[in-house]
Structure formats: structure tokens, C-alpha cells
Amino acid sequence: MSASTYHGGCLCGRIRFQARGPAENPHTCSCKYCQRHTGSLTASWVEFPLERVSWTGPGGAPSTFRSSDYSSRAFCASCGSSLGAIDDAPTIALLLGCFDDNQHPALMPTAHSYSDERPTWWHVGDRP
Structure with a gap:
């Protein structure tokens, strides 16, 4: 993964971030916490050490x-x-939709957590 610097933020622009790569553990998740936090059936994340x-x-x-x-x-x-x-780990998992450039290849999810908690009709990506 790249040692890029990533930028992003919230809808109104008050909260902005800079995350220095490499990006770690890009994944999607369908657990109930992620569903309730995002209002979506699946959240897309990437992790960075807190520092x-x-x-x-x-x-x-x-x-x-x-x-x-x-x-x-x-x-x-x-x-x-x-x-x-x-997280207390200390890790920060940032939602991919918050990134200014979420097309960066290092941000592409490679795993799906809690797939058993998504509705059976919901398919992530090109695979059922």
C-alpha cells in the first residue's frame, strides 16, 4: 500500500482530516453498529494509526x-x-465516503466483516 497522504472531511467542511499512509485494512462491514452509525446496510472503512x-x-x-x-x-x-x-487500539477507522479522493487504489476494500448481518438480498460488490 502507498505511503500517500489522504484528505477528507464532513459535509459542511468544519471537520477536516489528513491521514498519512499507508492505509490499512480497507474493508466493508455490515454489523449493527456500522449500520446504525451510517444509516447504510454496509459501511466502507480504512484504518490508520491514531498518530x-x-x-x-x-x-x-x-x-x-x-x-x-x-x-x-x-x-x-x-x-x-x-x-x-x-478505537482504543489506538486506531482510527475513517469512512471512505469522507475522503476527497476515494478512488485511490489503496482505499479499495479487500474484505467484508459481519456479512451475516446484512439482509440476504443485499450484495456488496459484484459477488452475491
Whole structure:
């Protein structure tokens, strides 16, 4: 994976980030936490160590909600955009839709977590 620098942020632009690669563990997830956090049946994520992510927008760091005993969900308090999850690991998993350039090959998901929690009619990618 590339050692690129990635940029992104929320819908209103108050929360912006810079993540220094390489991007790690690009994946999709259909667990109930991801579904409720994003309002989607499947979330697309990529992970970075905490020390390689900087919050650069005028809003500073995102607001968080403690969603489990190991992770908090990050969002913009102004526009409500979901940005990712900040794990105790310390890892930050950023949602791919938040990236300015989500077409970068290093961000392409290579695995799907909790596929058994998606509806049987929902298919991710080209495979059933």
C-alpha cells in the first residue's frame, strides 16, 4: 500500500482530516453498529494509526459517541456527517465516503466483516 497522504472531511467542511499512509485494512462491514452509525446496510472503512491522523478543519476534532467498550463513533456536530470510529487500539477507522479522493487504489476494500448481518438480498460488490 502507498505511503500517500489522504484528505477528507464532513459535509459542511468544519471537520477536516489528513491521514498519512499507508492505509490499512480497507474493508466493508455490515454489523449493527456500522449500520446504525451510517444509516447504510454496509459501511466502507480504512484504518490508520491514531498518530497518523490530524484534524485540520476549523471545527477541530469530531464529536464522539462511545458505541462499545472498545470504540467511539466520530461525527460532525454541525452537519451530522459520520466520519469514522476512534478505537482504543489506538486506531482510527475513517469512512471512505469522507475522503476527497476515494478512488485511490489503496482505499479499495479487500474484505467484508459481519456479512451475516446484512439482509440476504443485499450484495456488496459484484459477488452475491
